[in-house]
Amino acid sequence: MDTLAGKRIVLGVCGSIAAYKVVQVARDLTLAGAQVDVIMTEAAERFVGPATFQALTGRPVLTDMWSLPEDGVIGHVSLGMRADAVVIAPATANTIARLAAGLCDDLLTTTVLATRAPLLIAPAMNPSMYEHPATQANVATLRARGAYVLEPEVGRMAEPVVGRGRLPEPADLLAELRALLGRQHGPLRGRRVVVTAGGTREPIDPVRYLGNRSSGQMGYALAERARDLGATVTLISGPVALTPPRAVTYVAVETALEMRAAVQAACTQADILIMNAAVADFRPAHIAAEKIKKHGDAGMTLQLVQNPDVVGELAHRTDIFKVGFAAETHDLLANARSKLQRKGLNLIVANDAIASIGQPEITLTVLDGEQAVELPRQLKAEAAATLLDLIVARFEQWLLARQPRAGEIAD
Numbered sequence: 564m565d566t567l568a569g570k571r572i573v574l575g576v577c578g579s580i581a582a583y584k585v586v587q588v589a590r591d592l593t594l595a596g597a598q599v600d601v602i603m604t605e606a607a608e609r610f611v612g613p614a615t616f617q618a619l620t621g622r623p624v625l626t627d628m629w630s631l632p633e634d635g636v637i638g639h640v641s642l643g644m645r646a647d648a649v650v651i652a653p654a655t656a657n658t659i660a661r662l663a664a665g666l667c668d669d670l671l672t673t674t675v676l677a678t679r680a681p682l683l684i685a686p687a688m689n690p691s692m693y694e695h696p697a698t699q700a701n702v703a704t705l706r707a708r709g710a711y712v713l714e715p716e717v718g719r720m721a722e723p724v725v726g727r728g729r730l731p732e733p734a735d736l737l738a739e740l741r742a743l744l745g746r747q748h749g750p751l752r753g754r755r756v757v758v759t760a761g762g763t764r765e766p767i768d769p770v771r772y773l774g775n776r777s778s779g780q781m782g783y784a785l786a787e788r789a790r791d792l793g794a795t796v797t798l799i800s801g802p803v804a805l806t807p808p809r810a811v812t813y814v815a816v817e818t819a820l821e822m823r824a825a826v827q828a829a830c831t832q833a834d835i836l837i838m839n840a841a842v843a844d845f846r847p848a849h850i851a852a853e854k855i856k857k858h859g860d861a862g863m864t865l866q867l868v869q870n871p872d873v874v875g876e877l878a879h880r881t882d883i884f885k886v887g888f889a890a891e892t893h894d895l896l897a898n899a900r901s902k903l904q905r906k907g908l909n910l911i912v913a914n915d916a917i918a919s920i921g922q923p924e925i926t927l928t929v930l931d932g933e934q935a936v937e938l939p940r941q942l943k944a945e946a947a948a949t950l951l952d953l954i955v956a957r958f959e960q961w962l963l964a965r966q967p968r969a970g971e972i973a974d
Contacts, residue, residue: 568596578606643677690726749793878907
């Protein structure tokens with residue numbers, strides 16, 4: 564289930580040309596199952612009509628202090644008090660200044676003062692206005708009070724100016740909102756999760772490498788789901804053709820040795836390690852300094868050496884809940900059970916490599932000791948969400964089992 568489903572979201576829209584982007588935000592929130600109440604400032608109505616938001620959310624759009632929501636309760640108090648989150652996008656310099664000053668002279672600022680829900684502010688304005696010391700001081704004030712201010716992006720503005728002031732894309736805004744809500748209510752709030760993804764590349768010479776076909780889709784989806792459930796996520800990724808998820812710490816690596824170093828560093832304080840990356844088992848013993856040339860019809864022999872077992876080296880870490888993956892071409896469950904034991908894992912996720920690599924769907928089997936749970940074949944993003952929910956449940960059981968019983972002394 565989407566973490567936005569059932570949430571009450573107040574969406575404040577201010578007077579900026581970027582307001583057109585927020586139409587998509589309102590639609591996507593509604594499609595995700597959220598109840599969206601849109602508050603528009605007077606200036607916002609000059610850019611987008613209230614009817615547009617009402618059509619997409621199926622709810623009345625509120626524009627003044629005396630607007631009544633459909634339940635008939637006075638809006639300037641009830642909206643803020645019952646909200647799960649308040650989002651202001653685009654937030655203009657004027658609205659940011661009024662919020663920092665604690666003013667409540669319209670419905671939006673009054674709602675913000677009345678709410679105790681998390682507040683996400685997404686500024687959008689001319690770069691010179693955003694960089695002005697007054698605006699920066701106001702942004703710092705709001706952050707100090709607990710508001711989450713999303714930095715605008717660098718790009719071309721409506722006028723012929725390039726700089727920092729663009730509103731992030733709707734998908735990015737929703738990702739930040741999911742992360743914010745997760746940190747408030749998610750089952751993994753306060754936990755640190757390390758996810759590895761993609762394949763590694765072992766260089767042969769400056770232009771060639773040994774690699775594999777891992778796309779990274781599953782690992783990236785797992786990192787997003789862990790973020791949405793409230794975790795502080797570190798995603799360690801080999802080279803893939805994917806955009807790093809928002810609101811996670813992203814570490815790019817290339818070789819197995821780099822993956823090993825990054826995992827060991829990230830796991831110093833981790834609660835959960837999800838080792839989804841397809842780490843190369845071997846690497847060339849020697850890397851040519853120059854591009855290797857063909858010499859007639861002669862072949863070429865590569866001497867390979869074993870790479871370290873990145874997750875196996877953490878077998879002694881009984882303070883981390885460790886999840887491994889086994890992509891196999893034969894004897895799937897037998898090979899997975901062997902890895903589960905040899906590598907000191909708490910769970911292992913097995914899948915048929917031939918049926919999953921490069922495919923949009925996947926079938927997963929989760930093994931815990933002698934138990935095996937087969938998840939239905941589904942899109943990889945959906946499979947990742949289902950799998951992460953199962954991991955959370957097993958992690959909570961693992962935590963309970965580690966707690967000392969009555970009369971026992973903890974280590």
